[in-house]
Structure formats: C-alpha cells, structure tokens
Amino acid sequence: MKKLNIANQKHLTLDNRVTIETGLSEGRPLTAIASELHKDPSTIAKEIKKHLIKQHHNSFNDHPNKCANRKTCNKTYLCGAHARCLGKLCKKCGLCNTRCSDFVPVSFHCEKLDKAPYVCNGCPKRIGCRKDKAFYKAVQADKEYRAVLVESRTGINISEEDLSALDSIVSPLVLNGQSPYVILNNHPEIPLSEKTIYNYIDNGALTVNNLDLPKKVKYKIRQVHDAEIDDAGIFENRTYKDYVSFMAHYPDTSVVEMDTVIGCEGSRKVLLTFHFTCCNLMMAYLLTSKESKYVEAVFDKIEKKVSSFIFAQSFSLILTDRGGEFKHPDKLECGEENIIRTSIYYCDPMCSWQKPHCEKNHEYIRKICPKGTSFDNLTQKDVTLMMSHINSSPRESFGGYTPLALAQMMLPKELLDCFGLKAIAPDEVTLTPELLKGKI
Numbered sequence: 001m002k003k004l005n006i007a008n009q010k011h012l013t014l015d016n017r018v019t020i021e022t023g024l025s026e027g028r029p030l031t032a033i034a035s036e037l038h039k040d041p042s043t044i045a046k047e048i049k050k051h052l053i054k055q056h057h058n059s060f061n062d063h064p065n066k067c068a069n070r071k072t073c074n075k076t077y078l079c080g081a082h083a084r085c086l087g088k089l090c091k092k093c094g095l096c097n098t099r100c101s102d103f104v105p106v107s108f109h110c111e112k113l114d115k116a117p118y119v120c121n122g123c124p125k126r127i128g129c130r131k132d133k134a135f136y137k138a139v140q141a142d143k144e145y146r147a148v149l150v151e152s153r154t155g156i157n158i159s160e161e162d163l164s165a166l167d168s169i170v171s172p173l174v175l176n177g178q179s180p181y182v183i184l185n186n187h188p189e190i191p192l193s194e195k196t197i198y199n200y201i202d203n204g205a206l207t208v209n210n211l212d213l214p215k216k217v218k219y220k221i222r223q224v225h226d227a228e229i230d231d232a233g234i235f236e237n238r239t240y241k242d243y244v245s246f247m248a249h250y251p252d253t254s255v256v257e258m259d260t261v262i263g264c265e266g267s268r269k270v271l272l273t274f275h276f277t278c279c280n281l282m283m284a285y286l287l288t289s290k291e292s293k294y295v296e297a298v299f300d301k302i303e304k305k306v307s308s309f310i311f312a313q314s315f316s317l318i319l320t321d322r323g324g325e326f327k328h329p330d331k332l333e334c335g336e337e338n339i340i341r342t343s344i345y346y347c348d349p350m351c352s353w354q355k356p357h358c359e360k361n362h363e364y365i366r367k368i369c370p371k372g373t374s375f376d377n378l379t380q381k382d383v384t385l386m387m388s389h390i391n392s393s394p395r396e397s398f399g400g401y402t403p404l405a406l407a408q409m410m411l412p413k414e415l416l417d418c419f420g421l422k423a424i425a426p427d428e429v430t431l432t433p434e435l436l437k438g439k440i
Contacts, residue, residue, distance in 0.1 A: 020037070055132065
C-alpha cells in the first residue's frame with residue numbers, strides 16, 4: 001500500500017511554485033519535481049495545466065497563404081477560366097484560401113504540449129520555434145490561485161431552488177418577530193447555521209432585511225479600522241508562527257523589521273522604517289501618505305538602485321505588522337520583472353513585541369519628532385539627516401559601536417550608498433527636536 005505523504009494535503013505555496021518553474025526550466029521530469037515537493041505527480045501536472053500561460057506563435061514573416069497543402073498544391077484557375085493570372089499556380093495568390101474546397105488551415109499547435117510537461121519552459125528549441133507556445137510562471141500562477149481562493153469564499157453557496165424554499169420558511173417567521181435562532185431551533189430540516197441566515201439577510205438574498213431584525217438594528221456593526229488588513233487570505237504561510245518555524249530551520253537568515261511611524265492627527269505624510277537586526281541600523285523613507293502603493297514604490301526604488309541580487313541579499317526576510325499599507329505582499333515580494341526579491345511575514349494582531357528591535361528603535365525617532373509632530377513639512381533629505389544622527393549614536397548592546405559602523409562591515413556598500421547615510425562626529429550627534437528646528 002502506498003504511504004500517504006502528510007504534505008499531500010496542503011496547498012501549494014509560492015515557494016513550491018518557484019520550485020516547479022525551476023524544475024521545468026531545467027528539463028526535470030514531473031516525478032522528480034513531485035518527489036522534491038513531497039507531492040503526487042498528478043498534483044504537479046494539474047497545477048501546470050491549470051495555470052499555464054499560452055503564447056501565440058510569432059506571426060512576423062508569415063506566409064500569406066495559410067493553407068497547409070500549399071507546398072504540394074498544383075491547382076490552377078480556381079477563380080475561373082478567365083482569370084487574370086493566366087494559368088499560374090493558385091497557391092501564389094491569397095484568394096485560393098477562400099475559394100479552394102481542399103483548403104486546410106496551417107496548424108501551429110505543438111504536439112509536445114499534449115503530454116508532460118505540457119509547457120515549453122525547458123524546451124531547447126523554444127527560442128526559434130514558430131509554433132504556439134505555453135509557459136508556466138510561478139508568480140502568475142500564485143496570483144491566479146489566490147484570486148480564486150478569495151472568490152471561492154464570497155457569494156452565496158446555495159442553489160436558486162433551495163434559496164427560494166429557505167425564503168418561504170424564514171421570511172414569514174422573521175416578520176412575525178422570530179429570531180433566526182428560534183427559526184432554526186423549530187426547523188431542524190434547515191441545514192444552515194444561525195450566522196449563515198444572518199449573512200443571507202444582510203446580503204439581501206431573502207425577502208426580509210436587517211430592518212426586520214429589531215435586535216440587530218440596535219447594535220452597531222464593528223468598523224474595521226483603515227489601518228487593518230481585511231483580507232485574511234494573504235496571511236497564509238506568512239504568519240508569525242510560519243516565521244518562527246522558518247527561522248528554526250534557517251537561523252542565520254538576515255531579518256529586517258518593517259513598520260511605519262505616523263505624525264499628528266491631520267498629518268498625511270508618514271515614515272516607512274526598515275530595521276536591520278544584524279547591526280541595529282534603521283533607515284526611514286518619507287511617504288506621501290499611508291497607502292500601499294507608496295510602500296511598493298520605495299521597494300521598487302531601492303531595487304532599481306542596488307540591483308535585484310543585492311536587494312534579495314539585504315532584504316531576504318521582512319517581518320512587519322498587519323497594517324493596511326502592507327496589504328499587497330505579492331507586490332512587495334516580487335519586483336517589476338517578477339523576480340522574487342524578499343519574503344514577507346506578519347506579526348500576530350496586537351503583538352508589537354514580536355518585532356521588538358524596530359519598536360525600540362522608534363524611540364530615537366520620537367526623541368527628535370515627539371508624538372503630536374507633523375511630518376508634512378519634512379523632506380526626504382531631512383529624514384535622511386535624522387537617520388544619520390540616530391545611526392551615529394553608540395549602542396551599549398553592541399559594545400559601544402554605532403549601527404552605521406557595524407552596517408559598513410555587514411551590509412553591502414551599494415545599499416548604504418543608496419540610503420545616503422553619513423557618519424556624524426560623536427560630539428555633534430543631536431537627538432532632540434533642535435535637529436529639525438523650523439521643520440517640525
């Protein structure tokens with residue numbers, strides 16, 4: 001009897017899909033890829049066929065005659081005995097495609113795509129091939145998977161007939177003052193929960209509405225704060241528990257803690273901070289507002305300046321909170337060329353202690369920009385100056401070394417040049433609002 005692998009019951013992750021794409025590009029058989037991922041080969045085959053990207057053949061320099069028999073065809077006078085071509089072969093005229101009864105269109109289908117591996121990733125002839133192609137891309141496949149995952153959890157999972165039958169029972173009783181709990185208690189034949197009935201009423205699927213539920217009208221629905229991420233699906237394989245598990249297997253991984261610092265009420269600009277735990281260096285970027293697109297722009301800007309390799313080397317793993325500005329991990333993890341540049345993990349809700357280094361280092365920012373300070377008058381040059389002073393302050397926990405001095409030994413020079421930080425003389429380090437006098 002075949003032994004069931006525990007991993008067979010889990011969904012594929014982005015890392016799994018990257019392994020599949022790499023294996024296909026190397027020309028490895030599906031059985032070898034499946035063995036590496038501890039999956040059944042049929043699972044890998046279904047994943048590839050479900051998410052393959054079709055690419056139409058290159059039509060540049062295509063022959064104007066689209067008939068598959070044109071090379072052996074000797075027909076003439078398909079246009080009639082008085083044709084102007086004077087007996088020339090009809091295959092040299094484009095009109096024969098529409099007038100010939102034996103016309104067979106040219107097929108650009110590649111028979112190799114009908115069998116494993118179903119894609120052209122590892123085909124040595126794919127560059128000069130003139131046939132239709134198919135490719136498997138890990139990032140695109142993961143995006144399609146997550147889109148389907150979200151869509152599958154929305155809407156009403158019930159047929160029109162069953163919904164009509166349910167409405168005929170529930171709505172009259174609700175109008176008589178009965179609650180969904182009482183209705184379900186008296187009608188055990190309804191295979192739904194009380195919460196589902198409330199959801200159907202709230203979505204307008206039934207004749208009655210929320211106004212017909214007196215008790216529900218009395219209570220206010222808890223509002224989701226703008227700063228919270230409302231799509232729980234993005235946390236799959238990115239929770240703090242997953243982070244701890246990853247670090248247990250790869251303890252030498254460099255960790256960067258990411259967060260934002262907001263100004264006073266009414267202030268639009270915020271600070272995006274990166275804290276490198278290996279050397280206690282913190283860099284901050286001034287964002288126009290606390291929106292995800294500005295965070296993504298900073299990632300793209302840094303990667304463009306230092307290269308994808310150095311970015312991945314410096315930001316191999318990022319730990320952050322569940323703020324709404326970090327709600328698109330796919331865009332943060334992958335650059336413009338769909339190259340994986342980092343891995344994002346999220347702390348548990350209300351657990352800022354899970355990224356203590358970043359939170360602790362924010363105290364230095366608050367010494368210069370106390371709570372209630374507006375960042376709207378600051379520029380990135382001001383923020384970089386502030387971070388230069390902060391990172392030039394010695395740390396007792398690092399034996400009296402400054403974060404900047406340690407960073408020069410532990411981080412790539414290209415990254416530090418990108419940050420633009422400068423060492424400040426010990427007696428000139430200023431950690432008070434005086435540093436940005438007139439700006440805050």
